[in-house]
Amino acid sequence: xxxxxxxxxxxxxxxxxxxxxxxxxxxxxxxxxxxxxxxxxxxxxxxxxxxxxxxxxxxxxxxxxxxxxxxxxxxxxxxxxxxxxxxxxxxxxxxxxxxxxxxxxxxxxxxxxxxxxxxxxxxxxxxxxxxxxxxxxxxxxxxxxxxxxxxxxxxxxxxxxxxxxxxxxxxxxxxxxxxxxxxxxxxxxxxxxxxxxxxxxxxxxxxxxxxxxxxxxxxxxxxxxxxxxxxxxxxxxxxxxxxxxxxxxxxxxxxxxxxxxxxxxxxxxxxxxxxxxxxxxxxxxxxxxxxxxxxxxxxxxxxxxxxxxxxxxxxxxxxxxxxxxxxxxxxxxxxxxxxxxxxxxxxxxxxxxxxxxxxxxxxxxxxxxxxxxxxxxxxxxxxxxxxxxxxxxxxxxxxxxxxxxxxxxxxxxxxxxxxxxxxxxxxxxxxxxxxxxxxxxxxxxxxxxxxxxxxxxxxxxxxxxxxxxxxxxxxxxxxxxxxxxxxxxxxxxxxxxxxxxxxxxxxxxxxxxxxxxxxxxxxxxxxxxxxxxxxxxxxxxxxxxxxxxxxxxxxx
Amino acid sequence: xxxxxxxxxxxxxxxxxxxxxxxxxxxxxxxxxxxxxxxxxxxxxxxxxxxxxxxxxxxxxxxxxxxxxxxxxxxxxxxxxxxxxxxxxxxxxxxxxxxxxxxxxxxxxxxxxxxxxxxxxxxxxxxxxxxxxxxxxxxxxxxxxxxxxxxxxxxxxxxxxxxxxxxxxxxxxxxxxxxxxxxxxxxxxxxxxxxxxxxxxxxxxxxxxxxxxxxxxxxxxxxxxxxxxxxxxxxxxxxxxxxxxxxxxxxxxxxxxxxxxxxxxxxxxxx
Numbered sequence: 001x002x003x004x005x006x007x008x009x010x011x012x013x014x015x016x017x018x019x020x021x022x023x024x025x026x027x028x029x030x031x032x033x034x035x036x037x038x039x040x041x042x043x044x045x046x047x048x049x050x051x052x053x054x055x056x057x058x059x060x061x062x063x064x065x066x067x068x069x070x071x072x073x074x075x076x077x078x079x080x081x082x083x084x085x086x087x088x089x090x091x092x093x094x095x096x097x098x099x100x101x102x103x104x105x106x107x108x109x110x111x112x113x114x115x116x117x118x119x120x121x122x123x124x125x126x127x128x129x130x131x132x133x134x135x136x137x138x139x140x141x142x143x144x145x146x147x148x149x150x151x152x153x154x155x156x157x158x159x160x161x162x163x164x165x166x167x168x169x170x171x172x173x174x175x176x177x178x179x180x181x182x183x184x185x186x187x188x189x190x191x192x193x194x195x196x197x198x199x200x201x202x203x204x205x206x207x208x209x210x211x212x213x214x215x216x217x218x219x220x221x222x223x224x225x226x227x228x229x230x231x232x233x234x235x236x237x238x239x240x241x242x243x244x245x246x247x248x249x250x251x252x253x254x255x256x257x258x259x260x261x262x263x264x265x266x267x268x269x270x271x272x273x274x275x276x277x278x279x280x281x282x283x284x285x286x287x288x289x290x291x292x293x294x295x296x297x298x299x300x301x302x303x304x305x306x307x308x309x310x311x312x313x314x315x316x317x318x319x320x321x322x323x324x325x326x327x328x329x330x331x332x333x334x335x336x337x338x339x340x341x342x343x344x345x346x347x348x349x350x351x352x353x354x355x356x357x358x359x360x361x362x363x364x365x366x367x368x369x370x371x372x373x374x375x376x377x378x379x380x381x382x383x384x385x386x387x388x389x390x391x392x393x394x395x396x397x398x399x400x401x402x403x404x405x406x407x408x409x410x411x412x413x414x415x416x417x418x419x420x421x422x423x424x425x426x427x428x429x430x431x432x433x434x435x436x437x438x439x440x441x442x443x444x445x446x447x448x449x450x451x452x453x454x455x456x457x458x459x460x461x462x463x464x465x466x467x468x469x470x471x472x473x474x475x476x477x478x479x480x481x482x483x484x485x486x487x488x489x490x491x492x493x494x495x496x497x498x499x500x501x502x503x504x505x506x507x508x509x510x511x512x513x514x515x516x517x518x519x520x521x522x523x524x525x526x527x528x529x530x531x532x533x534x535x536x537x538x539x540x541x542x543x544x545x546x547x548x549x550x551x552x553x554x555x556x
Numbered sequence: 557x558x559x560x561x562x563x564x565x566x567x568x569x570x571x572x573x574x575x576x577x578x579x580x581x582x583x584x585x586x587x588x589x590x591x592x593x594x595x596x597x598x599x600x601x602x603x604x605x606x607x608x609x610x611x612x613x614x615x616x617x618x619x620x621x622x623x624x625x626x627x628x629x630x631x632x633x634x635x636x637x638x639x640x641x642x643x644x645x646x647x648x649x650x651x652x653x654x655x656x657x658x659x660x661x662x663x664x665x666x667x668x669x670x671x672x673x674x675x676x677x678x679x680x681x682x683x684x685x686x687x688x689x690x691x692x693x694x695x696x697x698x699x700x701x702x703x704x705x706x707x708x709x710x711x712x713x714x715x716x717x718x719x720x721x722x723x724x725x726x727x728x729x730x731x732x733x734x735x736x737x738x739x740x741x742x743x744x745x746x747x748x749x750x751x752x753x754x755x756x757x758x759x760x761x762x763x764x765x766x767x768x769x770x771x772x773x774x775x776x777x778x779x780x781x782x783x784x785x786x787x788x789x790x791x792x793x794x795x796x797x798x799x800x801x802x803x804x805x806x807x808x809x810x811x812x813x814x815x816x817x818x819x820x821x822x823x824x825x826x827x
Contacts, residue, residue, distance in 0.1 A: 375739075386727075
C-alpha cells in the first residue's frame, strides 16, 4: 500500500480571483498515489472544485494561480505548453462533471461522443474503435450497446447518462479520474449504483480517483482517504475510517454532527379526524398538444390515499419520477386532480366548496429551491407580509408585528426586512421561505425537498429550525424528500412511493428497521446508519447490502 | 451621496438638453420655422442663421427646435402605445396559454412577418396621414414584437416557484400577474423600449420620406432629414443637423434606459 508511486502531487497551491486578489484556495498541498481513491469533502465556497480543476489546468479565466506547483507523473503541469496540456487531458487525466444533463452534447450520438476521445488520443482504426466503445458500453451496464451507439443523450435517464459519461472517460484508461460531484444531481439509489460502477471500473484499470463531493457519507463509503476542505484550506486529512471515528478538527466534527440522525419517536395525541385526508387521488399530465394532434395524457398518480393527523409529520419518499412532487402539488391545490378527493378537517376542498378558503388559509408550502421561490424584486419584509394579505382580522400594524415576529422566529431578526433575496445566502433564503409559510400560522405545511439545495451544515440548522417551529406551532406537515437520512430525522410516519403508487407505509421506526418492500430496502441501502463513537466521531453502517441486487432497470 | 453612474449622467444630460430645446421650441425660436425667404435659400451656417437655411430659406435651427417637440412626442406616444398593448397581450397569452394563446400568437406571428414599416403604411392608408394616425399605425406595427418578448418572459417566469408560492398564498391570478409577473418583465421591456424609440424616430422619417408622415410644412426631424436628400452635395448641413439630433437623442435614450433598468432592479444595486 505505502510503496505505491505518487501520481499527483500538489504543493502549496494558492488560487486567487484575478482582479480582486481574493484568495479562494490557500496553500493547499495534497498527493494522490497511483490507483488510490481520494475524496475531497467541503461545502460550497471551500475551493474544492477550483483546486481540482487547477490540476487539469482548467481553472476559470477569472482565477489566477499565485503560487504552488502541481506535479502529475513527475511533470510540472503549470509549466506545460497548451499542446502538452491537451495531450494530458483525456488521455492521462479524465474528468466527470456534476450535471449529466448538460455534460453530453445533445446533438451528437453516443457513439460519436465516445469515439471522439479515441480519435484524438489513440491511433486505432474504425473497427477497433467500435469494438472498444461497445465493450465499454456493455461494461457500464448499457443493455443494448449496439442500439446506444446511434442514440442521442436525451433518450437516456440521468443515471444512464452519467454511466455513459464515465464510459467515455474510462475508454482512454486514464491514470487519474477527477469526479466533481459526479452524482449530486441523481437520486440516492442511482447515486450508489453509479459510484459503485465507478469504483469497479477504476479498480480494474488501476486508475486513481479524486472524488469531490459535499456528501461526507457518500465519499466515506467509496474512498481510502478523505481530505476535508473549508474556506480554501485543507483542515484535515487522513484515512477515511480513522477520520470519521476520531475527527481532530472542529470543522470535521461539525460536518459529522450535521449528518442527519434518528431522534426518539414522538408521541402524538390520538385524534379521530385527520387534518388532511386524500382518497384515491389520480393525476394525469396532459400530453403535448399541437394544432392537429394531441398525445395521450400521462398518468402520474394512480389512486393514492393517505392521511395526515394533527401535529404529525408525514414524509413522502421515492426516487425521481415516483410522483411524490406531483402528490404534494396536487394536495397544495397547484394541480387539478383528475380523480379522487382531498379532505381538510373532514371537508372537501375543491374550488367552490365551503372548505376551499379555509384550506387555502391553512395550507402553506415550502419549495425546494430558495433561489426561485422568492420574488427577486421584493424585500424580505414584503415577501413575508404578502403571506398575510388574506389573513382575516389583521390590520397593517398587526401584520407588521407578525412579520417581525416570524423573522425573529426563523433566527433572522427584523433587520432583514429591508433586504432583498439576492443579498442573502441559500440558507437564509430558505429561512425566509419558511417564515413566509408559517407567518399565517397554518395548520398544515407541505415541504417539497426543503433542504436538498442547501449545504450540509446549513441543512442541519434549517432542519432543526423547522422541527422547532413545528413543535411550537403544532402544524402538521407533509415532508417530501428523496433523502432518507433527512426523513429519518424529521418524520413520524413514512410513505414510500414508486411509479405513482404507494408501495409501503408505516411509522418511521417500522420503515427504517423492518422494511417489507424490496424497493424500500433498496432506498435504505443508499444511506448510512450512524453509530456515535464518542468524541464527535461516528461509524457508518450500511443497511441491506443485499437489496442492491435489484438494480435500476437499464433502458437503452 | 454617491455620484450617479456615467450612463445616467450622460444620458440624462442629452435627454435634458433635448427636453429644454423642445419646450423652448414650442414658445420661441430664433426665426419663424415656417417663414420663407428665397433670398437666403440653402445658406451655410453663419451669424444670421446659426445652422444654415434650407431650400426655401427657412432657418434650420428654428425648424429643428420646433420639430423636436413633434418628433419626440410622436416617438414617446408610439412606444408607449406599443409597450402597453404588447405587454397586456403578452402577459395575458403567456399566463392563460391554451387555445387563446395559440390563436392570438398565430395572428401575432403573422403580423411579425410583415416589415413594421409596410404594416404602418397599410394602416396609415386607412387612418389617414396625420400625427395621431402615425402614432396608431406605428404603435400597432410594433406591438407584435413586444407581445412576443413579454410572452417569452412570462412563460419562463411561470415556471418559477415564487409564482406557485403566490398561488398557494391564496392570491388571485390578476394579483399574481400584477405583483409578481409584471415587475419581473421590466428589465427586458426597458431594453426593448429604448431601442424601439430609435426605430420609431427613423420610421417616422421614412414615412415622411414617402409623403405619409406629418404633412408639410410642419417640421419634424424625419421630414427634414428626408427633404435634405436632393441637396446633399450643395448643403450637407441640411442632413447633418437633423441626423445629429436623431443620433444624440437615441444615444441619450439608450444610456438612460440602461440606467433606469439598473435602478429598478434590486439585484443591480450594490450588495
